[in-house]
Amino acid sequence: MAGGHRLCSQILGFIHALQFLCSITTVHGKVPQSPVECSSSGCILRNSYGAWGDRRDCSAINVTYPTTEEQLRSAVSYAVRNNLKVKVVTKFSHTIPKLACPQSAGATLLISTEKYDSGIEIDAVNMAVTADAGVGLRQLIDAVESEGFSLVAAPYWEGVTVAGVISTGAHGSSWWGKGGSVHDHVVGITVVVPGSRSEGYAKVLRLEAQDPMLNAAKLSLGVLGAISKVKLSIEHRLKRSITYNFTEKEDLIEDVYVEHAKKYEFADITWYPSRHTVVYRYDSRVPLNASGDGLNDFIGFQPNSILISESVRAAEKLLERTRNANGKCLTAATTLGFKKLVGNGLKNNGRMFSGYPVVGYQGKMQTSGSCLYSTRFDTSCAWDPRIKGLFFYESTAIFPASAFGDFIRDVRKLRDLKPENFCGVDNYNGLLIRFIKASSAYLGQHEDSVVVDFNYYRANDPSDPRLNQDVWEELEQLAFFKYGAKPHWAKNRKVAFLGVQHKYPKFDMFIAAKQKMDPQNVFSSEWSDAVLYGKEAEKVDGCALEGLCICSEDRHCSPQKGFYCSHGLVYKEARVCRYLQSSMSPSSTIA
Ligand SMILES: Cc1cc2nc3c(=O)[nH]c(=O)nc-3n(C[C@H](O)[C@H](O)[C@H](O)COP(=O)(O)OP(=O)(O)OC[C@H]3O[C@@H](n4cnc5c(N)ncnc54)[C@H](O)[C@@H]3O)c2cc1C
Ligand SMILES: *[C@@H]1O[C@H](CO)[C@@H](O)[C@H](O)[C@H]1NC(C)=O
Numbered sequence: 354m355a356g357g358h359r360l361c362s363q364i365l366g367f368i369h370a371l372q373f374l375c376s377i378t379t380v381h382g383k384v385p386q387s388p389v390e391c392s393s394s395g396c397i398l399r400n401s402y403g404a405w406g407d408r409r410d411c412s413a414i415n416v417t418y419p420t421t422e423e424q425l426r427s428a429v430s431y432a433v434r435n436n437l438k439v440k441v442v443t444k445f446s447h448t449i450p451k452l453a454c455p456q457s458a459g460a461t462l463l464i465s466t467e468k469y470d471s472g473i474e475i476d477a478v479n480m481a482v483t484a485d486a487g488v489g490l491r492q493l494i495d496a497v498e499s500e501g502f503s504l505v506a507a508p509y510w511e512g513v514t515v516a517g518v519i520s521t522g523a524h525g526s527s528w529w530g531k532g533g534s535v536h537d538h539v540v541g542i543t544v545v546v547p548g549s550r551s552e553g554y555a556k557v558l559r560l561e562a563q564d565p566m567l568n569a570a571k572l573s574l575g576v577l578g579a580i581s582k583v584k585l586s587i588e589h590r591l592k593r594s595i596t597y598n599f600t601e602k603e604d605l606i607e608d609v610y611v612e613h614a615k616k617y618e619f620a621d622i623t624w625y626p627s628r629h630t631v632v633y634r635y636d637s638r639v640p641l642n643a644s645g646d647g648l649n650d651f652i653g654f655q656p657n658s659i660l661i662s663e664s665v666r667a668a669e670k671l672l673e674r675t676r677n678a679n680g681k682c683l684t685a686a687t688t689l690g691f692k693k694l695v696g697n698g699l700k701n702n703g704r705m706f707s708g709y710p711v712v713g714y715q716g717k718m719q720t721s722g723s724c725l726y727s728t729r730f731d732t733s734c735a736w737d738p739r740i741k742g743l744f745f746y747e748s749t750a751i752f753p754a755s756a757f758g759d760f761i762r763d764v765r766k767l768r769d770l771k772p773e774n775f776c777g778v779d780n781y782n783g784l785l786i787r788f789i790k791a792s793s794a795y796l797g798q799h800e801d802s803v804v805v806d807f808n809y810y811r812a813n814d815p816s817d818p819r820l821n822q823d824v825w826e827e828l829e830q831l832a833f834f835k836y837g838a839k840p841h842w843a844k845n846r847k848v849a850f851l852g853v854q855h856k857y858p859k860f861d862m863f864i865a866a867k868q869k870m871d872p873q874n875v876f877s878s879e880w881s882d883a884v885l886y887g888k889e890a891e892k893v894d895g896c897a898l899e900g901l902c903i904c905s906e907d908r909h910c911s912p913q914k915g916f917y918c919s920h921g922l923v924y925k926e927a928r929v930c931r932y933l934q935s936s937m938s939p940s941s942t943i944a
């Protein structure tokens with residue numbers, strides 16, 4: 354195993370080098386940095402993952418930090434009066450598509466909700482909470498819980514703002530009640546939109562539960578106006594009991610997913626295809642007097658030693674470079690074993706995992722993100738762009754519930770051809786399967802749906818093809834084209850959005866509302882248009898590698914590095930970049 358040896362010594366060498374570096378440099382506290390940075394020549398908006406590459410793409414002339422609704426109104430008014438475009442940004446900027454990026458030509462004012470984050474009003478009689486747009490999810494949850502209430506739906510990640518989370522349709526998992534998407538719990542929104550001169554160039558719309566405009570505003574990708582306040586329904590404080598069942602009986606997923614979602618209010622399923630393992634999340638409400646004060650401190654969102662994050666990344670890069678799929682399988686096996694050991698980060702008493710079930714308050718069980726608050730200089734979120742840590746793609750496809758079983762069967766066929774091809778996703782979270790309910794939001798799901806997330810290695814250099822590139826592309830095309838899945842608005846590569854407008858039966862109603870609220874497209878840019886309208890970009894050399902296009906010629910892949918445009922293996926209509934040994938002639942290539 355000379356290769357393995359070399360790998361180990363390289364990693365060890367790398368760790369030693371890092372230890373040395375760490376001992377001589379003082380790094381400031383790794384709480385996430387502010388996404389907006391300004392200088393005398395203007396401002397730049399960054400994504401918190403560092404996912405946007407070229408920094409000039411997302412620049413604006415200035416940023417303003419309103420603290421009240423009146424200041425927010427006057428900022429929009431100022432922009433409209435001066436013919437500026439507007440993009441609303443948050444203190445987190447966790448969305449991967451460039452929805453918040455300003456128009457490249459012309460001048461844009463960024464309005465940040467970073468300091469508009471103090472107002473939280475609980476209406477105990479009507480069971481609702483109204484929060485300022487910039488209030489963080491954790492802040493909101495803690496406020497609501499301390500008054501004896503719970504927010505029932507939230508994404509698994511708490512590093513989001515109230516307005517940001519609804520604007521992209523973010524969700525947890527549930528087919529019960531109003532369902533797992535946060536926007537489906539919205540009962541009112543206050544939004545500032547452009548106005549006429551006599552209206553002072555900006556006006557405040559207060560949309561109540563019965564207003565049809567709310568169906569546009571509660572999931573609006575930031576293109577309708579600046580959301581000032583969000584009113585969400587709440588319930589009496591609740592407790593949950595969570596058990597993860599790690600099982601190797603994976604054949605059942607397509608037979609049991611519907612039943613599973615119906616049986617457990619907060620059900621989800623994680624499939625690790627290369628490990629032939631499925632993890633069923635049994636997650637239900639329990640009476641408030643059930644004993645337990647547990648915490649769900651999801652392992653992927655805990656502060657990570659920077660040293661470890663960087664060595665994991667270095668190892669991953671090395672395995673990529675040496676095309677070592679088996680090496681990836683080793684790390685996937687270790688990772689899964691560790692997750693099982695620590696119950697994915699559940700902690701019975703708030704400190705450690707000692708066995709199932711873990712019972713705790715909703716406020717501590719639904720959503721997590723302890724890496725956000727890491728104060729130690731040597732830890733951070735694993736993907737913090739300031740370190741050489743993890744860098745990955747997140748594909749998230751939303752299926753009509755009835756189509757999902759066939760998708761799973763196709764994925765299994767693809768897996769069975771060569772299980773080790775899937776170690777790359779199993780190194781992250783495998784395929785995470787969640788449930789969201791039919792919604793009245795125009796850009797939400799019109800029927801009960803199943804959501805699948807999978808993460809995989811992204812190269813730092815966009816022109817570097819990836820190990821099993823063809824497999825990820827086939828998965829992506831299976832989901833989005835064969836089964837017509839819809840892309841999550843806050844995730845995915847560009848190709849996932851192709852034709853997205855035709856997948857939403859009420860898309861035209863959204864556009865009509867947009868024309869009414871923002872007729873001059875003040876809140877849109879070519880970047881948000883590209884997502885909303887899902888247009889195909891110009892096909893340049895290598896475009897398929899980064900998911901900017903689907904290949905139709907070899908040059909869209911990387912023939913110089915041995916990657917040619919080929920057919921899918923299970924979904925023959927797919928067009929993917931596949932590595933072909935140089936001895937083989939690229940016969941399956943499409944001209
Ligand atoms: C580690 C991680 C885990 C995640 N897990 C989940 C998950 O479990 N489920 C899920 O569904 N998603 C998940 N996401 C995605 C996340 O929920 C979304 O990206 C969310 O939209 C981010 O919120 P934000 O506050 O950072 O908003 P941003 O990313 O800053 O903004 C999102 C959009 O909202 C607009 N916007 C924000 N505020 C306003 C406002 N006041 N008025 C008008 N427009 C506004 C912006 O212009 C932009 O278009 C995860 C993301 C990360 C990083
Ligand atoms: C940006 O706006 C602030 C006020 O919010 C102002 O003081 C500053 O001069 C502006 N900068 C530029 C470059 O316009």
Ligand SMILES: *[C@@H]1O[C@H](CO)[C@@H](O)[C@H](O)[C@H]1NC(C)=O
Nearest residue numbers: 598599600601602605609633
């Ligand atoms: C775990 O799931 C498998 C497959 O559904 C099932 O056969 C088994 O009984 C479950 N185990 C427990 C402890 O619930």
Ligand SMILES: *[C@@H]1O[C@H](CO)[C@@H](O)[C@H](O)[C@H]1NC(C)=O
Nearest residue numbers: 639640641642643644645712
């Ligand atoms: C919880 O309260 C109910 C009554 O509301 C009672 O019947 C039950 O025994 C209590 N359970 C525990 C564990 O205290």
